[in-house]
Each structure stands twice: as structure tokens, then as C-alpha cells.
Amino acid sequence: MPTSEKSIIRRIRQLSGKRGVASVPLGIGDDTAILRVPFGHEVLVTTDFSLEGVHFRREWHPPESVGHRCLTRGLSDIAAMGGQPLAAFLSLALPVKLPPRWVDGFLRGLLGLAHQHGITLAGGDTAQSPGSNSNTKILADIVVVGYAPRGKAVRRSGAKAGDSIYVTGKLGASAFALESLFAQPKKRLNPEKYPAHFYPQPRLAVGKYLRERGIATSMIDLSDGLSTDLHHLCEESRVGAEVAAEMIPRAHGATLEQALHGGEDYELLFTASANRKVPRSIAGVGVTRIGEIASGPARVSLLEGLRRRELPPGGWEHFKSPQRSS
Amino acid sequence: MPTSEKSIIRRIRQLSGKRGVASVPLGIGDDTAILRVPFGHEVLVTTDFSLEGVHFRREWHPPESVGHRCLTRGLSDIAAMGGQPLAAFLSLALPVKLPPRWVDGFLRGLLGLAHQHGITLAGGDTAQSPGSNSNTKILADIVVVGYAPRGKAVRRSGAKAGDSIYVTGKLGASAFALESLFAQPKKRLNPEKYPAHFYPQPRLAVGKYLRERGIATSMIDLSDGLSTDLHHLCEESRVGAEVAAEMIPRAHGATLEQALHGGEDYELLFTASANRKVPRSIAGVGVTRIGEIASGPARVSLLEGLRRRELPPGGWEHFKSPQRSS
Numbered sequence: 001m002p003t004s005e006k007s008i009i010r011r012i013r014q015l016s017g018k019r020g021v022a023s024v025p026l027g028i029g030d031d032t033a034i035l036r037v038p039f040g041h042e043v044l045v046t047t048d049f050s051l052e053g054v055h056f057r058r059e060w061h062p063p064e065s066v067g068h069r070c071l072t073r074g075l076s077d078i079a080a081m082g083g084q085p086l087a088a089f090l091s092l093a094l095p096v097k098l099p100p101r102w103v104d105g106f107l108r109g110l111l112g113l114a115h116q117h118g119i120t121l122a123g124g125d126t127a128q129s130p131g132s133n134s135n136t137k138i139l140a141d142i143v144v145v146g147y148a149p150r151g152k153a154v155r156r157s158g159a160k161a162g163d164s165i166y167v168t169g170k171l172g173a174s175a176f177a178l179e180s181l182f183a184q185p186k187k188r189l190n191p192e193k194y195p196a197h198f199y200p201q202p203r204l205a206v207g208k209y210l211r212e213r214g215i216a217t218s219m220i221d222l223s224d225g226l227s228t229d230l231h232h233l234c235e236e237s238r239v240g241a242e243v244a245a246e247m248i249p250r251a252h253g254a255t256l257e258q259a260l261h262g263g264e265d266y267e268l269l270f271t272a273s274a275n276r277k278v279p280r281s282i283a284g285v286g287v288t289r290i291g292e293i294a295s296g297p298a299r300v301s302l303l304e305g306l307r308r309r310e311l312p313p314g315g316w317e318h319f320k321s322p323q324r325s326s
Numbered sequence: 327m328p329t330s331e332k333s334i335i336r337r338i339r340q341l342s343g344k345r346g347v348a349s350v351p352l353g354i355g356d357d358t359a360i361l362r363v364p365f366g367h368e369v370l371v372t373t374d375f376s377l378e379g380v381h382f383r384r385e386w387h388p389p390e391s392v393g394h395r396c397l398t399r400g401l402s403d404i405a406a407m408g409g410q411p412l413a414a415f416l417s418l419a420l421p422v423k424l425p426p427r428w429v430d431g432f433l434r435g436l437l438g439l440a441h442q443h444g445i446t447l448a449g450g451d452t453a454q455s456p457g458s459n460s461n462t463k464i465l466a467d468i469v470v471v472g473y474a475p476r477g478k479a480v481r482r483s484g485a486k487a488g489d490s491i492y493v494t495g496k497l498g499a500s501a502f503a504l505e506s507l508f509a510q511p512k513k514r515l516n517p518e519k520y521p522a523h524f525y526p527q528p529r530l531a532v533g534k535y536l537r538e539r540g541i542a543t544s545m546i547d548l549s550d551g552l553s554t555d556l557h558h559l560c561e562e563s564r565v566g567a568e569v570a571a572e573m574i575p576r577a578h579g580a581t582l583e584q585a586l587h588g589g590e591d592y593e594l595l596f597t598a599s600a601n602r603k604v605p606r607s608i609a610g611v612g613v614t615r616i617g618e619i620a621s622g623p624a625r626v627s628l629l630e631g632l633r634r635r636e637l638p639p640g641g642w643e644h645f646k647s648p649q650r651s652s
Contacts, residue, residue: 025368029562030482031406031547032370032472042351043369044358047415047449047469053456054419080357089373091417091467093380123373130379130463137456141417141467143373146358156356221357236355 008126024087024120033122035087041147046077052137060181063102065191065198067109074144075202076266080221081153082211085117089143090124095136154211159218159237161295163271168206168285171226172254175262200266205283207268215278219270225263231313234298243291245304334429334452341433350413350446359448361413367473372403378463386507389428391517391524393435400470401528402592406547407479408537411443415469416450421462480537485544485563487621489597494532494611497552498580501588526592531609533594541604545596551589557639560624569617571630
């Protein structure tokens with residue numbers, strides 16, 4: 001193991017603070033971590049890449065934002081099951097010449113969000129990133145482990161014809177920021193003005209509320225964009241869906257296209273029985289009804305005034321970079 | 327998500343077979359997987375990179391071997407805790423132009439080993455590998471989740487002065503094969519002649535036996551090499567160690583240096599009280615006493631005949647490639 005890797009592990013150990021909390025009796029420093037899940041609960045596991053040039057760009061995203069967004073991807077998946085996160089695992093491959101302060105910033109962003117949600121960074125792996133020096137990329141893979149009461153995690157597959165469709169928050173904010181970045185690639189955006197893009201908040205409290213009260217019949221997080229994620233939900237539930245364009249809550253400045261197809265909003269999309277009362281706001285986050293589940297094939301229709309058109313998934317490639325489009 | 331990623335996920339779903347076994351009620355296809363751990367057990371989690379040019383080379387390792395070794399890395403960590411593996415999660419970033427048959431071979435190797443140990447591939451992530459086309463690498467990150475009875479997982483930290491030190495199997499076989507590859511980089515080795523390098527077997531049955539009978543006071547797997555991993559164990563246990571060169575079981579053809587410093591043997595290194603009887607063979611794998619734990623600083627001494635010298639960790643960079651040495 002090169003010395004640089006050892007120093008990263010040492011840094012992670014220092015920054016991630018105390019070891020041996022009750023739910024994580026063994027963290028970094030052994031062959032595996034040991035986690036304790038409360039009696040009567042099931043284990044939830046999710047894993048997500050954050051790759052330079054695919055999910056972020058070093059010239060656009062400060063390291064704190066990259067670390068924060070990396071963990072948000074995992075926490076948001078736990079939120080979409082109505083789960084409680086417990087621990088994270090980080091695999092990190094770095095170019096040899098990456099300045100140590102980049103790693104520090106990345107870990108600060110990641111561990112700040114971990115601390116906010118009371119979870120431990122309990123392990124991971126480090127390596128030198130492959131490739132020739134001029135073209136070596138930062139590669140991160142985040143694993144989040146959580147739990148939910150046995151049989152109670154909210155799946156994608158529970159939507160029934162007639163259910164109402166809801167989203168949390170406002171959509172398109174992340175795509176709006178990205179479009180500004182693509183329009184002026186050399187200009188840096190002020191992250192404070194675009195928090196939804198640089199520091200998205202996983203909707204853990206909302207997800208838990210919906211699961212505890214048995215409100216959501218199905219749920220998914222909006223990581224790929226409404227059109228794509230609603231398709232995923234329809235496929236798993238074997239139903240169709242109809243959404244009304246004017247009911248979709250748009251972020252300030254975002255176009256309808258950005259709200260429909262822009263990814264990385266990390267809001268929740270869920271369904272509830274038509275006769276179920278759903279609060280307009282949960283844990284300080286707005287909740288908006290946008291449509292209805294239909295029977296039949298996994299197809300999504302968009303109603304705009306009197307017009308009705310099919311809404312195919314993936315209409316928008318939310319991080320179209322030279323790497324991705326090649 | 328590019329179509330190629332969808333087709334990979336489809337392929338994984340097909341190849342990984344039936345969903346919804348009792349211990350994995352929800353696998354690929356939702357925001358998270360759901361795992362069930364038996365009552366009274368703790369969850370074990372480990373994550374390991376397998377990066378092209380760092381951990382394998384496409385021109386040396388057939389895809390089946392890369393997939394097999396990728397999962398062995400994780401299973402071997404579970405073995406070192408004396409744990410039972412339950413499920414694996416695979417994050418896979420691939421170059422655009424990678425032939426589909428490479429992915430098929432990789433998955434065959436990985437899933438073959440998973441099947442052998444009765445575990446499910448329950449999720450993961452896919453992405454396009456970053457970098458320009460001529461220099462895009464295959465990146466895999468494997469997560470293995472397992473379990474052990476509460477408080478019974480064997481840690482690195484339990485070795486006491488006076489304990490005997492043991493290893494399973496024979497050491498240096500993987501390094502011996504690697505040296506042959508470096509000596510003639512253009513020549514392909516026949517994987518059947520070098521199974522310890524191309525298809526290493528995680529010592530799950532041995533690890534479980536040692537944990538169930540309370541034999542091992544501490545344990546680690548030999549992934550980085552005896553000198554390095556014994557140092558890790560000493561550091562976590564706050565003890566020193568003495569090993570005798572002539573007692574170390576060497577693989578056919580392997581030099582002492584390869585046995586001492588060569589990584590990726592995936593044998594187990596463990597300690598047991600001096601008065602504890604340890605079988606010479608467990609689950610068909612030889613077990614050999616190689617030395618003794620000493621009190622004092624985390625230092626390893628090697629006895630060769632009458633000579634005694636310090637054995638520093640990492641004396642051998644076990645996969646010295648152009649990427650790694652740069």
C-alpha cells in the first residue's frame with residue numbers, strides 16, 4: 001500500500017472521530033466493520049459511484065460539494081425506503097498528484113453530512129487511480145447501510161391503479177444550475193446560490209414519516225429525473241401513470257423540461273391511496289400531488305392543458321460531459 | 327443512463343437468477359436491497375476495489391479470473407472474521423468500447439464463486455468509466471455483507487503475548503505467478519496451472535471453524551502479504567511477533583521473499599493460545615504454526631537459522647505496474 005493511501009486512511013480515521021458507538025462496535029481498521037441492527041429490523045444496502053467527469057467536474061465542483069453529493073446519493077436511497085441510515089463505507093481511488101487539501105475538503109463535505117444524520121464512516125478501501133498521469137480521475141464509490149422494521153421498507157413495486165402521485169420539494173433546480181455551468185464552462189458558480197445542486201439534502205425525515213404512518217404505497221428517489229424515475233416505479237409496480245405539467249412544482253428559474261428530465265434533485269416521488277390524506281408539508285418540505293397511477297402498461301403520460309403526450313424516460317442526459325457523450 | 331448500462335443490469339439480473347430468497351427478500355431493482363440477518367447476529371461489511379492496471383491487467387487475466395478475484399477479495403475478509411457471507415454488491419464502471427463478452431466472462435467468474443458459497447448478487451451500480459477512449463479503465467468495487475453471532479466475530483485485536491501464530495495453506499503462490507507474468511509480459515499463463523493466482527479460494531470454512539470453536543484469538547486475511555498483514559494484526563493487538571523462516575509453508579516454486587511479502591494469497595493468518603490444540607488441517611486446508619506473539623511494540627522479527635532480523639511491512643509491492651510505480 002503506497003504511503004499516500006496510508007495517510008488517507010489515517011486522515012479518515014482522525015476526521016471520522018470516535019470508534020465503537022453502540023450500533024457500530026467495530027469501524028475502520030479490521031477486515032470488516034461490524035454493525036448492529038435493532039431487533040425486528042431488516043438491513044438496507046445501497047451503493048453509488050461518484051466518478052470525476054461523469055458525476056462531477058473538479059473545475060466546477062468544490063471538493064466539499066463532491067463529498068456531500070457523494071454521500072447524498074446513498075442517503076437518498078435509504079430515504080426512499082423510509083429507512084434509518086446507520087453507517088457509510090467509502091471506496092476512494094485518487095490520482096497520485098491530487099493535492100491533500102482536495103481530499104480534506106472532500107472528507108469534510110462527506111463527514112459533515114454524515115454527522116448531521118448521525119451516521120458513522122465505518123470503512124472502505126483506498127487505491128491509486130489507474131490511468132496515465134495526465135488523465136487520472138478521482139473515483140469514489142459510496143455504500144450506505146441502514147435499516148427498517150421487518151417487512152415495512154417502502155418499495156417501488158407497491159403502486160396501484162388509482163393511487164395519487166406526489167413529489168417532495170421543487171424539481172429542476174439541479175439541472176438549472178448545470179445548464180448555467182454548461183453555458184459558461186469557465187465561470188465558477190457560487191455554491192451558496194445553488195444549494196440544491198451543490199449541497200442537496202436527502203429527504204430522510206420525509207421518507208421515515210411516510211413509512212411510519214403507512215402513507216406511501218410505493219416510493220423512489222429522484223436521482224435520474226422525474227420522467228426516468230417514474231418509469232422505474234411504473235415498471236416495478238406494473239402500472240402506468242399520468243402527470244399534469246402544471247401541477248409539477250418547479251424550482252425558481254427551472255424550465256418544465258428541467259423539472260421533468262433533470263436528475264440529481266434527490267427529492268422523493270411516492271404514491272398514496274386516493275382516499276389517504278397527505279400533509280402539504282412534512283418535516284418542513286413541501287409535498288405536491290402531480291398525477292395519478294393508471295392501470296395497464298408501464299407508460300407515463302403528460303397532460304399539458306388539453307394536450308396529452310407520452311413522456312419517455314431519459315429525455316435529458318443530466319450530466320452530458322465529453323466522457324459521457326463520446 | 328446509457329443503453330449499455332441498462333443492458334449490463336439486465337444481464338446481471340438474468341445471470342444472478344432467482345430473486346427473493348429468504349435472507350435477501352429484495353435484490354436488484356429498487357432504491358436499496360433488503361437483507362435479513364438471523365436473530366442474535368451482527369452485520370459484517372467489507373468493500374474492495376478491483377481496478378484495471380492496479381489489481382489486474384486485461385492482457386494477463388481472463389475476465390472470469392478478474393470476476394472471481396474481485397469477489398474473493400470481499401469473501402476473504404468475511405472469512406477472516408469467521409463470518410457467514412450473505413450478499414454481494416457490485417459497482418462496475420466500464421469503457422464504452424469494452425466487448426460485451428468481457429462483461430459476460432467477468433460476471434460468470436464472479437457469479438460462479440457467489441453460487442459456490444450460496445450468496446446473492448443483490449445490487450450495485452453501473453457507470454461509464456471516465457477518461458478518454460484510449461485510456462479508459464475497468465473499475466470494479468465489490469461489497470460483501472455477512473454476519474456472525476453477536477460479539478463473536480474474530481478481530482485483529484485479540485492476540486496476546488505467548489499466543490502461537492498460524493497460517494492456512496501455502497504462501498507465495500500468487501506472487502510466484504505474478505513474477506512469471508512480469509518476466510514474460512507478452513506470454514499468457516495457463517490459469518489452470520496457477521489456480522492460486524487466477525482463482526484463489528476464500529477460506530470461509532476454515533474461518534468459521536476457528537470462530538465456532540473459539541480457537542482463534544485474532545485473525546486477518548493475507549491479502550497484502552504476510553509481512554504487511556502480520557504488522558496490521560500486531561498494530562491492532564499492540565503486540566510484537568516472531569516468525570521462523572523455515573516454518574513458513576511455501577507454495578511450489580515460491581521463494582522465501584515471495585512467501586513473506588507476496589500478496590493476494592487469501593490464506594488466513596491467526597493466533598491461538600499456546601496451550602490450545604489446533605488441527606493440522608481444517609476443511610481440507612493445511613494449518614501451520616509459524617511463530618509466536620511477543621509483548622512490546624508492534625514489530626515483527628524473522629528468525630533464519632541463528633540469524634534474527636526485523637521484518638518490515640510492505641517489502642514487496644505485489645502488483646508493481648507502470649501505474650503503481652509512477
